[in-house]
Amino acid sequence: MSRLPKDLQHTIEFFEKLPGIGPKTAKRLGFYLLRLPQADLEEASKHLSTLKNSTKFCARCFNLTEQEICYICEDRNRDSSTIAVVEDVLALLSLEAGNHYSGVYHVLHGRIDPLNYISPDDINIAPLLSRVKKEGDNLKEIVLATNPDTEGEATAMYIRERLDEVKNGSAFSITRLAYGLPIGADLEYADYMTLKRSFEGRKAF
Ligand SMILES: [Zn+2]
Incomplete structure (x- = not known):
């Protein structure tokens, strides 16, 4: 041996x-x-x-950081009236890499997944709701940017219902990412859900 x-x-x-x-x-x-x-x-x-x-979690958005507050929440040039709700830090990094989003984030660190015993209480939904209650009047938009699969959709729907409850007259809108076809994709090979979502998300041309 x-x-x-x-x-x-x-x-x-x-x-x-x-x-x-x-x-x-x-x-x-x-x-x-x-x-x-x-x-x-x-x-x-x-x-x-x-x-x-x-490595710690940002006290405001739960992004990873070495400080109390992460570099995105600290950045005065970011639009703190728009919060993108993402499942994990990897999703945040993908959105950041695109360089087109100038709002701030809220990282759930998971998604609701009953089959794997992950309930709403196991992810950062409660901190999101208290953040929204506190910042409500300054918020313009909350973008539900969870993944476009079954669990991501269910998580987005659950959060939307909870947000409606805590909205309390605040004027912010709740939006969901539009999912389209990847560049270079062939309609023939796109899956049914992607096609359905991209059809629903069609815009004037
Ligand atoms: Zn942060």
Whole structure:
């Protein structure tokens, strides 16, 4: 039986725990690290060892941050009267990468998913409602930007109902992202839901 040096073995076992990484890839990554300069490894292990302790949730929007409030909420140039409600930080990053959205966010950190026992209380809906109650008169729009799948739709619908309850005369509108066909898509191969949503979201041309 072949036995690898202990640190290499532990590193490979660590990689195996990561999503989408099988034993073979884990081994390849482990061996690859051996070829990197020592300084790179030290730098990476420094960040890994403090990763969890130094990463917090923004007190306002639940984006990841090292401070009390994240850089988006801190930015005076952002339009704080528009809040995009997203399922997770990855969705926030995608919207940010587009560089076309200048409002702020609210990160749910999940979506309602009864089959996996995730109820409205398990995600950041209550903090959203109290935020809306507090900021209600200054809000113009809340964009429900959850994913266009069954759970994302159900989450958006639930939030819309709760928002209607706390609206209390505030004039903000509640909108949902329009989902269209990806650029370069062929109608023939688009799935039924995408086609339906893009048809419903059609605009004057
Ligand atoms: Zn924030």
